[in-house]
Amino acid sequence: MLQAPEACVLMSSFLKKFFLAVGIGLWLVGAAWGMKWMADYSFTPGMAGKPARDWPATDLPLEAGRFTVVVALHPECPCSRATLAELDSILLQEGDAIKAILIFADTVPEEPAKNSALYRQAAALPRTRLVCDATSAELRRFAFRTSGETRLYRSDGRLVFRGGITGSRGHVGDNPGRDALLAAMRADASKRSPTVTPAFGCGLD
Amino acid sequence: MSSPDALFAARIQARTKVLNEELLKKFWSQTDRAFAVLLTVQWLAGIGIALWLTPLTWVGRTSETHVHVWAAIVLGGFIALPAVFLAIARPGRTSTRHVVAVAQMLASALLIHLTGGRIETHFHIFGSLAFIAFYRDWRVLLSSSAVVALDHFLRGVYWPQSVFGSEVVSHWRWIEHTGWVVFEDIFLIYTCLRSRALIWEGSLGRAEVEVAADRIELAVVERTRELAEANARLEANIEVRRRTEEELKAAKEAADAASQAKSEFLANMSHEIRTPMNGVMGMTSLLLDSAQTEQQRGFTDTIRQSCDALMVVINDILDLSKIESGKMELEEQPFDLRGCVEDALDLFSQKAAEKKIDLGYLLAESLPLHVVGDASRLRQVLVNLVGNALKFTEQGSVLVEVSSRAIGGADQRTSAPIESWHELTIDVRDTGIGIPADRLDRLFKHFSQVDSSMTRRYGGTGLGLVISKRIAEIMGGGIRVESTPGQGSTFSFSIRVRVADRPQVQPDLPLLRGRHLLIVDDGEVNRRILRVQAERWGMQPHEVVSGAEALAYLESGASADVAILDMQMPEMDGLDLGARIHALSGRRELPLILLSSATGHHDRADPRWLNFVARFNKPAKFVSLRDALLTALGQQAATPKAPPQAVTTKLAVEFPLRVLLAEDNMVNQKVAVRFLELLGYRCDVASDGREALDSLLRQPYDVVLMDVQMPEMNGYEVTAEIRRQFSPDRQPQIIALTAHASAQDREDCLQRGMDDYLTKPVSASLLAQKLRDAAARLGRTAVKPAA
Numbered sequence: 001m002l003q004a005p006e007a008c009v010l011m012s013s014f015l016k017k018f019f020l021a022v023g024i025g026l027w028l029v030g031a032a033w034g035m036k037w038m039a040d041y042s043f044t045p046g047m048a049g050k051p052a053r054d055w056p057a058t059d060l061p062l063e064a065g066r067f068t069v070v071v072a073l074h075p076e077c078p079c080s081r082a083t084l085a086e087l088d089s090i091l092l093q094e095g096d097a098i099k100a101i102l103i104f105a106d107t108v109p110e111e112p113a114k115n116s117a118l119y120r121q122a123a124a125l126p127r128t129r130l131v132c133d134a135t136s137a138e139l140r141r142f143a144f145r146t147s148g149e150t151r152l153y154r155s156d157g158r159l160v161f162r163g164g165i166t167g168s169r170g171h172v173g174d175n176p177g178r179d180a181l182l183a184a185m186r187a188d189a190s191k192r193s194p195t196v197t198p199a200f201g202c203g204l205d
Numbered sequence: 206m207s208s209p210d211a212l213f214a215a216r217i218q219a220r221t222k223v224l225n226e227e228l229l230k231k232f233w234s235q236t237d238r239a240f241a242v243l244l245t246v247q248w249l250a251g252i253g254i255a256l257w258l259t260p261l262t263w264v265g266r267t268s269e270t271h272v273h274v275w276a277a278i279v280l281g282g283f284i285a286l287p288a289v290f291l292a293i294a295r296p297g298r299t300s301t302r303h304v305v306a307v308a309q310m311l312a313s314a315l316l317i318h319l320t321g322g323r324i325e326t327h328f329h330i331f332g333s334l335a336f337i338a339f340y341r342d343w344r345v346l347l348s349s350s351a352v353v354a355l356d357h358f359l360r361g362v363y364w365p366q367s368v369f370g371s372e373v374v375s376h377w378r379w380i381e382h383t384g385w386v387v388f389e390d391i392f393l394i395y396t397c398l399r400s401r402a403l404i405w406e407g408s409l410g411r412a413e414v415e416v417a418a419d420r421i422e423l424a425v426v427e428r429t430r431e432l433a434e435a436n437a438r439l440e441a442n443i444e445v446r447r448r449t450e451e452e453l454k455a456a457k458e459a460a461d462a463a464s465q466a467k468s469e470f471l472a473n474m475s476h477e478i479r480t481p482m483n484g485v486m487g488m489t490s491l492l493l494d495s496a497q498t499e500q501q502r503g504f505t506d507t508i509r510q511s512c513d514a515l516m517v518v519i520n521d522i523l524d525l526s527k528i529e530s531g532k533m534e535l536e537e538q539p540f541d542l543r544g545c546v547e548d549a550l551d552l553f554s555q556k557a558a559e560k561k562i563d564l565g566y567l568l569a570e571s572l573p574l575h576v577v578g579d580a581s582r583l584r585q586v587l588v589n590l591v592g593n594a595l596k597f598t599e600q601g602s603v604l605v606e607v608s609s610r611a612i613g614g615a616d617q618r619t620s621a622p623i624e625s626w627h628e629l630t631i632d633v634r635d636t637g638i639g640i641p642a643d644r645l646d647r648l649f650k651h652f653s654q655v656d657s658s659m660t661r662r663y664g665g666t667g668l669g670l671v672i673s674k675r676i677a678e679i680m681g682g683g684i685r686v687e688s689t690p691g692q693g694s695t696f697s698f699s700i701r702v703r704v705a706d707r708p709q710v711q712p713d714l715p716l717l718r719g720r721h722l723l724i725v726d727d728g729e730v731n732r733r734i735l736r737v738q739a740e741r742w743g744m745q746p747h748e749v750v751s752g753a754e755a756l757a758y759l760e761s762g763a764s765a766d767v768a769i770l771d772m773q774m775p776e777m778d779g780l781d782l783g784a785r786i787h788a789l790s791g792r793r794e795l796p797l798i799l800l801s802s803a804t805g806h807h808d809r810a811d812p813r814w815l816n817f818v819a820r821f822n823k824p825a826k827f828v829s830l831r832d833a834l835l836t837a838l839g840q841q842a843a844t845p846k847a848p849p850q851a852v853t854t855k856l857a858v859e860f861p862l863r864v865l866l867a868e869d870n871m872v873n874q875k876v877a878v879r880f881l882e883l884l885g886y887r888c889d890v891a892s893d894g895r896e897a898l899d900s901l902l903r904q905p906y907d908v909v910l911m912d913v914q915m916p917e918m919n920g921y922e923v924t925a926e927i928r929r930q931f932s933p934d935r936q937p938q939i940i941a942l943t944a945h946a947s948a949q950d951r952e953d954c955l956q957r958g959m960d961d962y963l964t965k966p967v968s969a970s971l972l973a974q975k976l977r978d979a980a981a982r983l984g985r986t987a988v989k990p991a992a
Contacts, residue, residue, distance in 0.1 A: 028307070031280070035280070035315070038280065041272045042318070043364055076268065077262075077263055078260075173366060202262055203265060204265060
């Protein structure tokens with residue numbers, strides 16, 4: 001028979017272990033939930049605009065004989081750095097077959113888009129035209145709602161792709177969006193509807 | 206039953222386990238603390254990265270804090286802080302290690318996410334695993350790797366882009382990533398196991414050292430205990446020994462007391478015997494001086510001889526008592542060695558003559574004649590040995606030969622110069638009955654003679670040789686004996702003496718040098734003695750053994766300046782020979798010296814005596830021989846000796862003295878009074894000390910003969926009173942009369958104020974000498990008696 005003090009000690013030890021195990025379990029669950037929450041956030045796309053099927057009426061030139069990719073960028077969007085990285089990859093991969101027009105939302109005169117790190121990153125891309133849209137007119141013409149949203153037009157002005165070219169917020173790497181864009185460039189001209197992918201980035205309006 | 210080695214092996218194993226766990230817990234605790242820091246730093250770094258890379262998220266012109274920032278703060282804290290808490294609160298615990306490991310891997314996942322899935326950030330995983338290996342616990346590596354595998358599996362299923370960088374990957378790609386982790390784990394686990402083995406070996410070594418130290422300590426404790434027990438036994442032994450020593454000391458004290466009592470008893474006995482003996486011997490002397498018939502004189506002589514024998518026994522016992530109690534004290538006085546020997550031999554000259562035995566001595570030429578020592582003790586030994594020799598010799602000779610050799614200083618006498626010490630060897634050689642070899646060892650034992658028949662035949666106590674041996678030993682020498690039955694014995698004893706400062710002067714006798722000496726003696730020993738001495742004086746001796754040979758020698762015309770003729774010779778005695786020599790032609794003037802014995806009763810009226818110019822008795826003494834030769838050769842001898850003082854009644858006439866006799870014993874009173882009357886003195890008698898003092902107060906006395914032991918007041922007390930009460934001009938001469946015969950007694954008497962000392966039994970001649978000395982001290986001169 002155990003004496004009372006020994007029983008108390010055993011009980012205390014058991015309770016300690018029990019609470020420790022419960023605590024560790026809750027901690028693991030909490031951490032897992034937190035990680036899931038982070039993943040959910042990263043894979044939640046922004047709002048997608050619905051552009052016209054053809055090149056809009058704009059002063060921006062549509063390149064003849066080549067694809068023109070148009071990307072909307074919020075100059076402070078951290079996720080869009082991944083979009084530029086993917087675009088850089090596409091431009092390098094496709095060469096002269098494609099050119100890019102990057103439209104920066106430049107609605108805050110005190111913080112011009114040209115001063116942003118994203119603009120400087122974009123300026124390094126080949127065959128790229130940077131456009132600072134102070135009035136968001138161009139953004140609206142192309143129906144952009146989310147930074148990183150991308151449009152791909154054939155040289156005849158037909159929209160063949162719309163959406164994002166990253167797999168999640170700010171994540172660089174192979175992803176369905178980029179693959180879809182490249183596939184659109186190689187798609188039959190008879191294909192009528194553009195390919196649509198989710199875009200991950202900050203909202204433009 | 207386990208052997209001691211097996212027990213120690215088990216102890217080493219158990220101790221190794223404890224030390225191993227202690228060391229591991231130490232490592233685990235240290236690593237826990239390191240991860241506490243690392244997790245905190247990573248958490249803060251994650252927040253910094255989020256703030257730097259994704260501080261805000263925008264919607265148009267409006268912005269808000271980026272979800273990554275909140276995730277870095279909240280989720281990062283949620284992951285890191287519990288692990289940090291456990292690392293600090295419960296370091297070293299298994300649960301802590303696993304929580305820390307999981308937290309570290311979750312932190313890696315969060316960092317990868319916050320950096321946008323950068324492939325470089327994935328290396329954080331591998332670094333973390335290596336860091337987790339610091340625990341040296343492969344199970345922790347498994348749990349942390351399981352987190353990685355699970356994360357990759359889930360992400361691969363649901364968000365492959367977040368972990369593989371691609372949305373278009375296989376569902377099994379997580380296995381590949383996990384495989385790389387396992388690849389690293391293999392090495393890390395091996396490292397852990399190897400490290401654990403090394404830790405175990407270190408612990409084992411330390412445990413062996415500790416257990417060995419314990420064994421040594423146990424051995425030391427055991428040895429200490431044994432030493433303590435040995436010490437206790439030793440102390441017990443010491444206690445026993447101390448008690449034994451105390452008992453021995455008590456026994457020694459008892460023995461000393463007994464010895465003291467015995468000495469006192471012997472001294473008292475000596476005193477008690479001497480006191481009546483004084484009466485017996487004194488009265489015997491008086492009887493001998495009185496008119497008696499021949500028969501009465503014979504009886505009286507027998508009484509005197511018996512008394513003498515009894516006194517020898519008493520003296521021997523007293524000497525032995527002194528020797529055994531260590532109270533034998535030696536005198537250190539210069540004396541003449543030749544005189545000492547001659548005195549000893551003188552005592553036996555009559556006896557030797559009676560037995561017709563040649564008795565003589567020879568001193569080695571190099572012998573120091575003037576030495577410092579106890580002459581009386583040396584004489585005592587000589588007398589004993591010569592007496593024995595004569596006793597056991599029926600014919601032939603007894604010869605005493607003395608030789609010496611220079612020795613170093615004796616240890617106990619270092620004050621003397623080294624070169625002044627000599628060892629004298631004195632051989633007493635006889636031609637007696639000898640002693641069987643198997644009986645020699647009995648000679649020097651108490652009350653022991655060669656056999657009991659000896660005692661009956663020759664008498665003696667058997668103490669003489671024992672006393673002689675002990676005296677010789679006390680004098681730094683020893684005694685030994687060589688004997689051949691039927692041929693004789695030689696007793697040799699040696700002593701150590703210091704040569705007196707007096708220079709050794711060899712007599713220069715030019716008158717004797719070169720002279721021819723004819724020695725006629727049938728005794729070989731005597732001839733030898735005479736020859737040796739004559740040669741030392743430079744004479745040319747010639748020996749013959751009989752009168753006929755002497756006559757033949759002289760008739761042959763051989764040179765002879767002087768001749769010494771023995772009186773007792775067979776066929777022709779000395780007187781006849783002297784007459785016949787002078788009858789020879791040309792030898793009428795030859796100086797003749799007669800060597801006779803002490804017992805010779807010769808008719809001095811015989812005209813043949815006139816043939817001799819000189820005569821001396823055996824044993825041949827140096828001075829007698831020298832004087833006789835000088836006389837014979839025409840030089841008068843040195844100043845003739847004064848005739849011995851005779852004990853006559855004239856003493857009182859020469860030295861009139863008032864004498865008081867203080868003596869309590871009636872017999873001794875009578876003896877002393879009679880002796881004094883013989884000397885012509887009338888004395889007053891006091892029966893005790895008080896009476897003596899009263900007599901002295903009544904009238905003056907010149908001499909007090911003071912018995913030491915008296916009732917009322919003893920002799921010492923009376924003497925003290927006399928010295929205290931009387932003026933110097935009334936101080937009498939006090940001569941002690943005591944039966945105590947030791948030198949110490951004499952010293953006591955003189956120290957206590959007495960002037961002289963007389964030992965009982967008293968002889969008339971000695972008493973006369975003492976009275977004469979007392980008169981001299983009083984300044985009295987001899988009164989010439991009327992013609």
